[in-house]
Amino acid sequence: MKIRKLINATIVALFLFVTLFIPLLITNQINVNAEDDNVYRFTEVRNPGFWIWEDPNRPNYYAYDTAMLTGTLQRFHFHKDQYGDEHAFVRIGHAKPTHHPTLGKPINQANLRLVEVRPYGHDAFFPSDVTVDHSDTRVLIKIDGVDFTRTPHVDVYNEHKKGTWDSGTEIYSENHHIPLELVWEYTDEEHKPKTITCPPSGVQTSVTEESGRIYYSCNCDENGCDVCVDIYYETTQMEVIGPTPEKVQAGQGAEFIVKTEYKNDYPYHEGEPYAASEVEITGEISDDYPNTTIQTVAMLPDVDDPAYEWEDNGGLEVEWKLPYAMFDKDGNWTMTDSESEVQNHLAASPYNFGGYQRWYFGFDVPDNEEFEFTFQTNSHGYNNITLCDKRTVTIEGTPYDDFIVRTVDPNNPFPAGVGVNWQGNEHLITDLKDWYNSTQESDVLINSHSIFQTIKNKLKDMFD
Structure with a gap:
């Protein structure tokens, strides 16, 4: 049974140099499913390097930087007392490969998943301590429970390489390497974005x-992880x-x-x-x-x-x-996206209508x-x-159909003044004075319907 030390979860401060991810070994591809050549796995070994240093701005704390999923650096800190108490953790940001390692052909990074991370040539952590977050182009490897005393390292004291601080005291710096065996799974077609158009029915809400x-490691035991x-x-x-x-x-x-x-x-x-x-x-x-x-x-x-x-x-x-509707005095309908244009249209003429x-x-x-x-x-x-x-x-x-029929005296048809809709058309009623003043009641009874129809037809012609 492997003995490991766990270093506490506040991060063993390290400066991550992504450029130090140097491949040491790449194995041949392994098909996940022999019946599906579009899905395969390949394994590579990378050797990320870390600088851990004392941060004089935070006494008794180590610091390190790492590139996150966005590619930007983020700084982490942990107390120096946690370096050896078996609860350290590491964050490693890494760009996905852009080409198949043995075939050399370009691959769609969005379809590439890091499915397992194992220590290579050391026992600083267990695969069960690893989870991985993905974006389309990068991965963020999270290792909880790293024992830095079991990782290859070189003691370094180079005051001008590990920061810009000048505290007047020595700053301890340590350069670690944590070789990793990375298992990638690639799917040629699966999980690619689709294009979903409307069906022939024209209804898809x-x-x-x-x-x-x-993807992440799970269900781990002495035989490995799922x-x-x-x-x-x-x-x-x-x-x-x-x-x-x-x-x-x-x-x-x-x-x-x-x-x-x-x-x-x-x-x-x-x-x-x-x-x-x-x-x-x-x-x-x-x-x-x-x-x-x-x-x-x-x-x-x-x-x-x-x-x-x-x-x-x-x-x-x-x-x-x-959009907003606009009508002119002739009933022509146009539309506009601008509410202010509607207001200008309405103000231009009392005969203009719109806004709905x-x-x-x-x-x-x-x-x-x-x-x-x-x-x-x-x-x-x-x-x-x-x-x-x-x-x-x-x-x-x-x-x-909404017109209201009421009695109008052609001798004085607009006692309250002529409305906008009748201006210029007053003669349609005043021309009926002779007929209206007729004393022959029968004429009224016989012609009332036809006269109303005549007025309706003239109104229709006027507003059309």
Whole structure:
């Protein structure tokens, strides 16, 4: 049974030189599964070097630096009394190989996993003391329980190489080497990002896919360790609210709201622009009905940078709405992303209308005509996922159905003044004075319906 000393968990201070990871030995590849040539393992030995020094800024503490998963250096400290009490730990940042060691061909680093780390030529730690974190291009080897008295080392005293401090006292520095046997597993195709498009049905509102894996040693005993893996997932989803209303009068509009949400629990994807950054709506413009045209419009989010609007546990929704509608006095409909442009449009003329975020329909669209709208996100997430959905709007009625019929005296039709909608068209009522003043009651009874229809037709012509 191997005897080892455990050095406490505050880190045996060391300066990690990543450039000292010098391969000493590379074995031939070993297939994990003889039936699948796309999956294989290869083993290499590397010899990372560490400088441990006393930090005069923290008396009685050793220090070391190591490159983390991002490649940036991070400093760790541990008390000098812990150097020999069997509870030291080491962090080793290391770039993944870019080429197969024996075949020489390039490999996709994202598909390369470090599945086991063993001591090589020494017994400073057990494989069961090792865990490994991965990013797409780097690994961070965590060794808990290192015995530095069992690692190859050279005593060094070189005051100008181990820092910029001048405490007036000697600074002890020790250069350790911890040869490691690294077992890599490579998969040619598995776990690569997918591209998930919308299905032929045009409806796909939620997708969950694998976003990453972390391998580590587990279930260790005197015969060795198993390789365990934690699998992480991403979920992206959308919800279409509306149309509001579902049945719309010809000439009126319907509102749609889309809500998107993204979450990803793979820790090394944090901060990536993986949430949906665009939602589009596609529908028919029916102003010139029965002629229609298809138009695709980018919806407006309620945040400035929606692609970054997500957390690992979800809960952050982005709400999307239609652009702002604008109408001129002739009823021409345009859309704009700018709210200030709408305000300028309304101020330019009392006959201009707009400001609502709705999709409008032509005045001539008949009852029961249906219009289908499709909604689609851009390709987003680690797996390039596209979400989509559909909604239908039915036309029922016209604004003329809302007219209120009341008695108007053509001799004084506008006692409170002429409204904007009647200015320039007052003669449509005042021209009826002779008829209205007629004493023949039968004429009124016979012609009232036809006159109302005549007024309705003239109003339709006026507003069309």
